[in-house]
Amino acid sequence: MERATEAWAIIHSLVVARRHRIPEVAAELGITPGDVFALLSLLAEEPKPMRDLAEAWRCDASNVTWQVDRLEERGFVERRSVEADRRVKQVALTPSGLEAQARVLAFMHVPPDELLNLGPELLDQLIGVLSRIDPGRQPDCRPT
Amino acid sequence: MERATEAWAIIHSLVVARRHRIPEVAAELGITPGDVFALLSLLAEEPKPMRDLAEAWRCDASNVTWQVDRLEERGFVERRSVEADRRVKQVALTPSGLEAQARVLAFMHVPPDELLNLGPELLDQLIGVLSRIDPGRQPDCRPT
DNA sequence: TATTGTTATACTCTATAACTATA
DNA sequence: TATAGTTATAGAGTATAACAATA
Numbered sequence: 429m430e431r432a433t434e435a436w437a438i439i440h441s442l443v444v445a446r447r448h449r450i451p452e453v454a455a456e457l458g459i460t461p462g463d464v465f466a467l468l469s470l471l472a473e474e475p476k477p478m479r480d481l482a483e484a485w486r487c488d489a490s491n492v493t494w495q496v497d498r499l500e501e502r503g504f505v506e507r508r509s510v511e512a513d514r515r516v517k518q519v520a521l522t523p524s525g526l527e528a529q530a531r532v533l534a535f536m537h538v539p540p541d542e543l544l545n546l547g548p549e550l551l552d553q554l555i556g557v558l559s560r561i562d563p564g565r566q567p568d569c570r571p572t
Numbered sequence: 573m574e575r576a577t578e579a580w581a582i583i584h585s586l587v588v589a590r591r592h593r594i595p596e597v598a599a600e601l602g603i604t605p606g607d608v609f610a611l612l613s614l615l616a617e618e619p620k621p622m623r624d625l626a627e628a629w630r631c632d633a634s635n636v637t638w639q640v641d642r643l644e645e646r647g648f649v650e651r652r653s654v655e656a657d658r659r660v661k662q663v664a665l666t667p668s669g670l671e672a673q674a675r676v677l678a679f680m681h682v683p684p685d686e687l688l689n690l691g692p693e694l695l696d697q698l699i700g701v702l703s704r705i706d707p708g709r710q711p712d713c714r715p716t
Numbered sequence: 717t718a719t720t721g722t723t724a725t726a727c728t729c730t731a732t733a734a735c736t737a738t739a
Numbered sequence: 740t741a742t743a744g745t746t747a748t749a750g751a752g753t754a755t756a757a758c759a760a761t762a
Binding site: 477478479489490492493513514515516517 | 742743744745746
Binding site: 468540 | 582584612687705
């Protein structure tokens, strides 16, 4: 197996084994898994037009309307009209949405025991390599 | 940020950025995303009772019936009655299911450019650390 | 009586198509 | 005419509850 594939297979399996945290954090915060996805994808980003969100989430535009409606009802986001093109509406996180997002991230970033068990030296080595990763473009997809 | 959390955050973001491969591989293989999840979760495992699958997938038992029905129609799995307890039915991958699973994994294990760009030396270091990870119990959850 | 799996049903989420308002 | 977003509607997926078979 090629080296990158080998590394990726291990990384992938780690995350696969933690997928169950999505419904858990959703239940904890009293929101739906879909809301969790959406909050994560708006992370640390500027307000985005609904059209861009549809592309990022790889879903139909009508679904963005529906999802943003739900987040807006919860007070997590707000729609902002754009003066340059009045057809466009941008979706921006509210302070409450930022807080909810932080809580989601706090959940998601709790590392699995497999990593904790590596011990400090190996973890330092791991971070040494991982920190060399060039994130490239921001993730343009719906997170898990 | 604690070391393990720091490492995990980077790992997590890598996988998040690739989530879109699930619908892609499903479309490529002519199956649904749910089928992809199911095939992945049956990976390299012994036949499992439906009840266990419900727990592993964290869904209702009726949904397991429905999902296994679909996989059985495609010829990917088969139900096997258990003599010791005739209420139980075990779900086993067929040869065709194993093949489909291999194709799914081939897709999922294509590494992201971020890893390829690390170069051979860093990748060797990365694998050196990752290979020290104790997988612990098999993932008992529905993969992504 | 309790448990495994199925069926019947309703609810949630997602997609397709038609509509509006801007461009 | 084309595009951003919405609404109406249908379809896919999931959960709840009642059921049959077995323990």
